Amino acid sequence: MKKNKGFIFIKRFFLTILFPLAIYVVMYAITRSRGVTYFGLNKDMWRTVLVNTSMTGVAALAIWSQIKNGRFDFSGGSTMVLASILAGNLAMDHSLSPVVYLLLCILFGALLSTFTGVVYVLGRLPIMICTIGVALLYESFTYLVYDAEGLNMMSNTRLTMFGRMPYILFVLAVAVAVFLVYCYLTVPGKRAKLLSNNQQAGVNIGIRENKNVLQTFFMCGLLLGCAAAIYGSNNTVAPQAGLSTANTLFSNIIPAYMGIFVGAVSVDALGVVLASMGMAILNYGLSCIGLGAGGWQSIIIGTFMLAFYTLTAQWPRWKERYYRKKRLKEEGIA
Amino acid sequence: MNKIVGKDWLRVHSGDLLSYGGLVLCLIIFSILSKGKLWSAYNVGILIQAACVYAILAMGAVFIYSMGYMDISVGAQIGVYCILCIMITNATGSLLLGFLAILGLSLVCGLINGYVSVMLGLPSIVTSIFLNSIFGGVQMLLMEWVDTNSVGIQYDMSFLKSITAMVIAIVVIAVISIGLYKYTQLGKYTKAIGANETATKLSGVSVTKWKVFAYIFFGVCIAVGALFLTARTGSAGKGTGTGYAMDIMVALLLGGMPLSGGMRSRISSSLIGAFTYVILSNGLTLSGVDTSYVYVIKALVFLAVILITCRKKDGVLPR
Amino acid sequence: MKNLKKVMALLLAGALVLGSFAGCGDSGKDTGGKDQTQDEGNTGENEGSGDAQEPAGGDEAPSAEVEKHKIGVAHYTDSGKGVEALKAYCEGISGATGCEFVFTTLSTYDEATNLTEIQNLISAGCEGIIMTADMGTTAIVKECEAAGVYLAGFLCDYLQSDMTAHEDVFGSEYFLGSVADGYLDPAPYGEQVAEAVIAGGYKNIGLITFPAFAYPKQADVIAAFQAKIDEYNETAAEADKIVTADSIELNFAPLEDTYFSEHPDLDCIFSVAAGAGMVYPVMVANNKTDIKLYTTGFEGTDDTDNFGSAGNQCYQGIMCSTPEAIAYPLCLLIDKLNGTTYGDLPQTEVIGCSPLVILSDADMEAIVNKSIYYSADYSKALITGEDIVNMCASYNPEATYAGLVDAMNHLGVDDLK
Known part of the structure; x- marks a missing residue:
């Protein structure tokens, strides 16, 4: 039994890390064939990969937390931008510590996201429409606060501690912990799952949908706050308009969707993080061979994503076909 | 009896009235704030020019959004189509050839969006993101290949640039769209798919077929939109079309279109929304509002319009 | 539910009305000229031919003989120190030059958006437009020709138009030229x-x-x-x-x-x-x-x-480059609108200006303490509204194009120190 358990664990572990591992092996072969020597166990590479994994992973977790409940949230990007501007400027103006900056980001993220939930619940608007409206509103606020200067604190090595190794991993761990605890260990999380599977049935059995939605938005806000802390530490945050922050949704939705498959034998949160890692390794590898930006990079990433989805979407069909054949063979028909 | 008929009529058409009301309110408010400049012949002309491409794209997009799907690749597609139209027209001297080329390409994209996603069992958003990446990359590569920041058309497109041509185009596309949407199976089934795809499939309707037709019609609208966009500016570059996907979405919402699709979808949303969207920007500039405040006013107006037109009164929270 | 819809409809109307207050409240800031100042300008002393003086701060006293013009400024960005400095500078020179400035933001990517923004400015009554991006320029010039509005460039060398549409852009009498972002040959x-x-x-x-x-x-x-x-x-x-x-x-x-x-x-x-x-x-x-x-x-x-x-x-x-370089397109526009040109005005061209080249701590200190670019303080401007009036042929018969170009070559760090 023990052996079985150990074997099952090893098998699950291997299948879970298969995606980033496979990408690493393929990109290693490609970069070595092009004479690039710094793709491998290089310190600089893994620092970059882990930082990008954390940035993308936390944002993807926030997006996934809504998508798994059947909600397309366009306001995530604007929440992140506004929270980082408010928290960062407050931290700089009052010479606050980086921990306080992180807490402020999480606080503002939670407040803004909860407000989005309140608009959704009270407005009774379709979620996409509601979040587009809130995104436009938050984007407009970026022009009204702090004289439309946004946030520039990249060079403040003290405050941007959580945007760099190794503390960025702490933020990622916090985000994963919040996600897992809420979704799997709390009652609201489990109720959210019930509602996402069958909304009407969930309401009929007595789940208070409004309260649950607000709780989920609050939790999503905590994750967006973590993403804001990293984003503000690593970027010059300028005021944005015209739903440009919606690009955050579309660029981080790829690891979010991939996470279902990558984490199929473990948990979806781990799948999302590992999918982010895989994409970070892929992007780094493409940079090494001169395809890190520009037209070809866009085409390669798009094609890769389509191939991944196509293969994973065929998997249940193949599995069904395989077991059907096996059953027919056993029954002596095939 | 008349009173009951009136009440029923109001209940059925409340959505239309509310979205028209939003447009009328914008017109009234900005007429006052701009001291009548909104209605000058010049301003009406530029409103039609600015709204033309959005209206054509939005009318095609109604079919997609009716099914509850979305297409975020429209901006990148339109950029590539403009560049290709210019390059082919300059090379061959024939605008018709340039248009036919981009029409063919748009039909292929419609097929990919509609058929390939079903064939491969993918969510539509995935094929949409894929096409967005591909077209974005192609647009960048095309400009690198021609080695210039923008390409200009050498063909005289003054007729297509005229207000008359744009109005004719909007009217023709509107007539075709309304005809298809209200009087053919395409409109009926796209709304049904948006209302309940499973039920529609189980009633024997080929969801795949009608999805493909809807995307093909949208592709035609994108090609026509690209033609008029090229006519209007005479040039295209690496960033042409940026942001159009979101603009179309916002325009449809301002027109009262439910993004989740279904039976409440209507073509009028596209026209109302396109003009409301354009009048909002135009009116705020004419009124002399500081650029910092333009965004918050647009956001508040948007929120107010959607709260009036899209609010679901009872039942579970809308998804 | 009915009440909520009524409330929302009222809020919608209220938001648009508030927008009017925002517009009214900010039109002074935007356009750079308070009505009172312009009225004073019409009845005050003639300062058009006086020596250029360092203003105490804020708006200058206007010249009695300047004509009022509405100038649109289409910038490629809408936030940052450069934009704040430009807005402050325009506000500062508005009174003396008699120009009301209307700002809008262009797109660096989409030609149609730029054309729409320029059309909105024309529709708002702008007689001249200063544009900072070379995107969709051919269509924009044609639009300006049709509307009888003059166009000039700022922070842009219009190289793309020069190379691919020279006749359409530079050959048009409605395009007056441009000052590049720094040296013309960098x-x-x-x-x-x-x-x-x-x-x-x-x-x-x-x-x-x-x-x-x-x-x-x-x-x-x-x-x-x-x-x-x-x-x-x-x-x-x-x-x-x-x-x-x-x-x-x-x-x-x-x-x-x-x-x-x-x-x-x-x-x-x-x-x-x-x-x-x-x-x-x-x-x-x-x-x-x-x-x-x-x-x-x-x-x-x-x-x-x-x-x-x-x-x-x-x-x-x-x-x-510093915002005072906008004086070049502005002088050309003012003279064109007033119907006077320099005796030595050449064919439409793009010129450079001396940029702020910061290569030492002393240079940076000069920028921080003495430049309008950093502080958005009009009192630090190298070229005042009065200087602009003096550089216009329509207000100063002795003004020359060579003098205007020369002024553009004295906007560097050494001129600040």
Whole structure:
């Protein structure tokens, strides 16, 4: 039994890390064939990969937390931008510590996201429409606060501690912990799952949908706050308009969707993080061979994503076909 | 009896009235704030020019959004189509050839969006993101290949640039769209798919077929939109079309279109929304509002319009 | 539910009405001229031919004889120190010049958006438009021709239009010319940076530009830099020779992290592409702020705090142009609208202006303390509203085009000090 358990664990572990591992092996072969020597166990590479994994992973977790409940949230990007501007400027103006900056980001993220939930619940608007409206509103606020200067604190090595190794991993761990605890260990999380599977049935059995939605938005806000802390530490945050922050949704939705498959034998949160890692390794590898930006990079990433989805979407069909054949063979028909 | 008929009529058409009301309110408010400049012949002309491409794209997009799907690749597609139209027209001297080329390409994209996603069992958003990446990359590569920041058309497109041509185009596309949407199976089934795809499939309707037709019609609208966009500016570059996907979405919402699709979808949303969207920007500039405040006013107006037109009164929270 | 709809409808109307207050309240700020000031201008003393004076601050007393004009300013961005400085400068010169300024934001990507914004400005009553981006220019010039509105450029060399649509743009009587963002031929900055690099003792230089198809002149800057370095290397000892990496192009995206792995020995980077946004953040992320950065564009934030001997001492060279250069297109527009031109006015051309080249702590101190670019304080302007009036042929018969061009060549750091 023990052996079985150990074997099952090893098998699950291997299948879970298969995606980033496979990408690493393929990109290693490609970069070595092009004479690039710094793709491998290089310190600089893994620092970059882990930082990008954390940035993308936390944002993807926030997006996934809504998508798994059947909600397309366009306001995530604007929440992140506004929270980082408010928290960062407050931290700089009052010479606050980086921990306080992180807490402020999480606080503002939670407040803004909860407000989005309140608009959704009270407005009774379709979620996409509601979040587009809130995104436009938050984007407009970026022009009204702090004289439309946004946030520039990249060079403040003290405050941007959580945007760099190794503390960025702490933020990622916090985000994963919040996600897992809420979704799997709390009652609201489990109720959210019930509602996402069958909304009407969930309401009929007595789940208070409004309260649950607000709780989920609050939790999503905590994750967006973590993403804001990293984003503000690593970027010059300028005021944005015209739903440009919606690009955050579309660029981080790829690891979010991939996470279902990558984490199929473990948990979806781990799948999302590992999918982010895989994409970070892929992007780094493409940079090494001169395809890190520009037209070809866009085409390669798009094609890769389509191939991944196509293969994973065929998997249940193949599995069904395989077991059907096996059953027919056993029954002596095939 | 008349009173009951009136009440029923109001209940059925409340959505239309509310979205028209939003447009009328914008017109009234900005007429006052701009001291009548909104209605000058010049301003009406530029409103039609600015709204033309959005209206054509939005009318095609109604079919997609009716099914509850979305297409975020429209901006990148339109950029590539403009560049290709210019390059082919300059090379061959024939605008018709340039248009036919981009029409063919748009039909292929419609097929990919509609058929390939079903064939491969993918969510539509995935094929949409894929096409967005591909077209974005192609647009960048095309400009690198021609080695210039923008390409200009050498063909005289003054007729297509005229207000008359744009109005004719909007009217023709509107007539075709309304005809298809209200009087053919395409409109009926796209709304049904948006209302309940499973039920529609189980009633024997080929969801795949009608999805493909809807995307093909949208592709035609994108090609026509690209033609008029090229006519209007005479040039295209690496960033042409940026942001159009979101603009179309916002325009449809301002027109009262439910993004989740279904039976409440209507073509009028596209026209109302396109003009409301354009009048909002135009009116705020004419009124002399500081650029910092333009965004918050647009956001508040948007929120107010959607709260009036899209609010679901009872039942579970809308998804 | 009915009540909520009524409330929302009222809120909608209220928001639009509030917008009118915002518009009314800000139209003074936007357009740079309070009604009272303009009225005073009409009845006050004639200061049009007086000596240029340093204003005490805020709006100047207007000249009695200036005509009122509405000028649209279409900027390619809507936030940042440059925009704030430009708005403050326009507000400051509005009274003396009689110009009401209306601002709008262009797109750096989409031609149709730019055309729409210009059309909105024309519809708002602008008689002249100053534009800062060369995108969709041919259609915009045609639009201006049809509307009888004049167009001039600022912070842009209109190279794309010059190369591909010269007759349509430069041949139009409604396009009056432009002042570029700094030197018209930017190669001198390359030479200045090379001299600074040689003096600084840096030995391993990375070179970065934007793609040549979009910014062909950036390659000239690098070429001038390289020529200076090669000249130095001819006489330098082997150990003192400077090595330059092959120039790379940024595809309008930040520098890739792998650049530092590919070039582990760099001690200096010269980025003609916007270094503050595209290069510096990547340097910070990779702990490479010990590499010195020479670049173009001035944000007035990290690049001030970490310049020269301050902060992490990463930035060592910055170039940008000051908002007073808008005087060039403005004077051309004012004269055209007033129906007078310079006796020595040539055919429509693009000129350069002396940029703010910041290569030392003293330069940066001058910028921070004395430049309107950093402070958005009109009292620090090098060219006042009165100076602009004096440079217009329609207000000063002795004004010459050569004088206007000369004024554009005295906007550098040395003129501040």
